Amino acid sequence: MTAAFTALFFLSAPKWGEAQVPSYRAVDATGYALLAAIAAGMLVRRWLPLYVLGAQSLLVGAILGAGYPHGPYLLAVAVTGLTVGRTSQRRVAASGAACATVLIAAGELASFFRGYARGGWDLSVGLGAALLFGVVPVVGGALIGEHRAWRAKAEEETTRRRVDDERLRMAREVHDVVGHSLSIISLQAGVALHVLDRRPEQAQISLEAIRRTAIDALDELRATLALTRAGQSMRRSVSPEPVPPEPARLEPAPAAPLSPPTPPVPPPPTAPAERTAGWTADRTVDRTPLTGLGRLPSLLAEVQLCGIPVEAVTSGPVDTLPANVDLAAYRIVQESLTNVLRHAATSRVTIEVTVSASAVSIAVADAPDPPAAQPVVSPGHGLTGLRERAEELGGRLTAGPCAGGGWRVHAELPINRAQPVGGPSRGGGGGGKR
Template sequence: MDRNRTGWRDGLFDALVALALVAIGLVGTGPAGANEGIATGRATYPLVVAAALALAVRRRWPLATLAVGTAAVTAYLVLGYPYGPILFSFFVAVYTVAAYRPLRTAAVACGVALAVLLVHVFVGVRSPGLLGLMPAAAWVVVPFAVGTTVRLIRESAARDRVDEARRLADAERLRVAREVHDVVGHGLAAIHMQAEIALHLLGKKPEQAEAALTAISRTSKEALDELRVTLTVVRRDEAADERAPAPGLAQLPQLRDRLAGAGVPVTVEVSGERRQLPVAVDLAAYRVVQEALTNVLRHAGPATATVRLRYAPGEVAVEVTDTGRGPVAGPGQAGGYGLAGMRERVTALGGSFTAGAVPGGGFRVYATLPVEEAE
């Protein structure tokens, strides 16, 4: 629909240009001849009108427009009529070919047009001789240069738009990958730990194994629910249930309970006055805590964890420490979206991020995120 509307507007504009040049030609050709001391003839105005009207379809058929214009202008000059407004029609025809056709095609077409136009220099009724070569060539070279420049600028802008669209698509894919990693990675780590516990207790203490299996069921359901919410946000589905809570620091109690069910006791400490955070900041802070606790579950071994949340003027800070052995990369393991993903999330919002081993044992993740204060 947009393309049809644009084509209709372009066609209307070209028709108006053609009519304007017809009017200019009809009004201006006579005075131009009088100024040069050259009389018009019977073919003068038909040729002027033909060259101008051809421009009505200049963008649809640029080569045909140039052919008609070249033939009309050459015949006009060969017959000895005065230099006048008809040359403006020729100028526009050459410009159109240079601006809307590939460079090689435009160069060949305009070269042929120049060769045909120069015929009047040698065989015209009022041949200007060799002195007429430069002015005649200028009526081709100048519009060709202008049209080529416009085409190159337009193509460069189109490439920039494609590159920007590709960059945005890549950024969106990375964002989706990070969200899915945070949701699925945490859930699977908890399920894996609970499954190990269930297998260990199945033959010895079936009732405790049943509790671990129940925790697996609950954790998998929570992970699926959170994944559904995440994908809904990613798709920006307006028809989705808007009551579904977006992940944020308000879900820390559920996250703490999930880790406790997997065998990692978590303490949450909050300082400062709680307040509503921007969605992006709230999500990033929650994901940092979630990923840090997931790493505790995966790598720290038997450990406890402490989450400290500090609300301060202009920022919110989160800190996760544990008493375990810290992350240990196995052979061939890549960093994935773990610490690198947390750092990218935080720095993208203008915050700071640090992570490292704690003297005496354990691991610490610390992030600050700027928060604009309401005026």
């Protein structure tokens, strides 16, 4: 920039006086030296902008006071003033603008009194130029600096908000996974302690269920943490593992149910397999979300092993749900069943999942036997997290007691077809009772 200004000054200086009336003093060696000094100030403008502005303004005032004509050297002052306004504090920038304006105006006055400016009109134009090149660039630079600072602050707030949202999402995932798994483990441990002396084979079944539940929970937590660290979306980079069948050794011998308040004896695991076999067969093998409704058979089996019969009815193309909707639907069912295990004196649970072209509807209801009034339950972190999940997707979730007793959770989640996961269902996408 220094070389450009020097070339501009030196090449155009001989013609400045020819185009101005009255005629000014021709640029001589002294004038060229002053112009070179103004251009040289651009070398250190970025490091010492305020001092360069003062020096350039003083040199410009000297040029004008000596009777040299107006020229593009005022542009150098404007560029430096822009840097001062952009990099300095308001008070410092205001002081620099005032100093530059005074020095340039002093040169205009000296030129007028020495007879180089004819009449008050020329003096007014000169003082206006001093104000224009002394103040306006500094103000413009200050506005640019404030805009950049505001934009940086907005980006920082956006980043902080994204971090907070990610932490909230992570907390919800951990709450749902750990809360459900610990509920299953607690109930199975109670069963094992109750039948340990009389039926050790039943205790073995409960302990094996505890082991599998813990392994599944750890695997899901590892996958969630891995995706969070990598900053990826809720999709696994490897193919999902198929739902493993119940091991043969988990099948207990038929036995009468235990009387309250002792934990219930788990029913034979053949019933959940019969109810959920069709679901597994309809799922496509190329789906890759972290988790979703494809794991519902395993979830139902866990709950039924705790002595609570569950029936699931599905309809619509469940296989084509987007990953975020699929995950939210599964978490709603999972947390609803967790609340049943923790709080409800329940004999049965029904689950209805309906997928249409624009939304997925989930309804989970538990019914006590015999019917009884449902106690008032204050909403905890689980229901709050489920409502937040639904609202983030543009849906809604309601939860409350049923008329005949029990508790019902209902959610409507809109489907965003812009980000589908998987492909069309190979099994036809039909639903039915599971």
